[in-house]
Amino acid sequence: MPLRNAIETHARQRPDALAVCISGTRLTYGALHKRIARLNTALAALPAQLRSGFALPETGRLFAYAAGNHPSAAPMLSTALATPHAVALLDPQWPDNLHQQMLSKLPPDAVFCLSSQTALIDAARHLGIPAIRVDTDEFAAFEGPADPLLWTQGSDIFMVGFTSGTTSRPKAFARARHSWRASLDASRWAFALTDKSHTFAPGPLAHGITLYAFAETLEMGASFHGLTRFDLGDAHRAMADTRRIVAVPTMLGALARGAAQDQIIEITTAGAKLDPGLLGRARKVFPKARIHEYYGASELGFVSLNTHGPQSSSAPANSVGHPFPHVSLSIRHNGEELPQGETGTIFVRGDLAIDGYLWGGRHSGFRREGPWATVGDLGRLNSDGSLSLLGREGGMVITAGHNVYPQEIETALSEIAGVEGAVVFGQLHPSRGQEVVAIVGGNALIEEIRAQLALRLPRYKLPRRFFRLDAWPLTSSGKVDRAALQNWLKEKDDRLVPLSA
Incomplete structure (x- = not known):
């Protein structure tokens, strides 16, 4: 069912039921529906x-949202989900110049941001794009009358997302409504969701796992709980009112401490393998x-699922599970x-x-072969039909739920004065899945x-450990011998000198 219909139905039948709570700011379904209607009218007038x-319906507008988990995210993202408008999700952790590049590359009809994001505001206004500060009176003044909502088509774009790549500029992809309608049909069954599946998702709404949990919860008529920024005390208070958690393993690890939480009956996690x-x-x-531990990608959606009960799992624990509903898998070569x-x-x-x-x-790793699509992950199908994930073409690193390409970090390192060569690896980490390690000359x-990397890259792409060496090991063809470097890391070879600030 289209989310417009679902939200409208919940607002009509249970207007006082809680829809969203972000760090104490609450919206009922009745209030959320009115906010969506007002924002829809105001956006259409831009x-x-x-x-x-990039095409939208005649009444549709593309707006950029860069305010992270500010409470304004609830009505803004709901508007993209339920009306002909589309949202471009700008990560607030991006450096200023990256925000500016994205605005130039795909100009939105308005930018919604925080008043502290002065460089983004200046860049938008320089391009003639209205910038609405959601933490000021501008946001309420922007809204229009609550006109009836229009129907949306499955082929319409509702979101522009961004995924990491081998260059400093993220790659943008568009999501059509029909893809998430199909996903919601599948995940409703796979994750056993009901109107009582009140969900706590503490991660950034600019990232797929949290935004999708937001859509899932609203479709079911349950309540979504989030945080403007992660705090363990606030997280435990939010969990008390929920029955479900959606989080990457890093955050799940932070939550899985202390006294037993008997009220939680479903957990969904992705972004790295659960150790x-x-x-x-x-x-x-x-x-x-x-x-429920699933494997997927921004470009692919859900791929496979492994559900762990108190004593057993639906697939071997070291696998990433069986194919998700409505998904077929093929292991291919050439x-x-x-x-x-x-x-x-895969x-x-x-x-x-x-x-x-x-x-x-x-x-990038993403490509198509007829009806088949891949992001370049390597794996094999086991005798029970489960999937084992073995690595990535090109060595992509997944750290705390983020896809990171080492080449991007190596390029940024090479631009720093005094750095003479750089190699970046992902190494296994007990909570982050992998951590980024850099070796520099x-x-x-x-x-x-x-300091220089912080100006060039988002925080989640910054290496957590650095080593220096005097001479690079080379292959017979004169290239840096990455296999030797990986072995040196494993063996803690003294040719790699740890660096600490």
């Missing part, structure tokens, strides 16, 4: 920017919960399907994958390296 290769220690701890703190048990590139077929990127992506001070 002049439309000229954009090539046995965290799974065991989560089972202890949430003894009545089923833990366009040919490989037999069961052989390692190759391709998926279903209604959930994007068609392609709005720009970039030429050297040259004489640049670690303080300068960290």
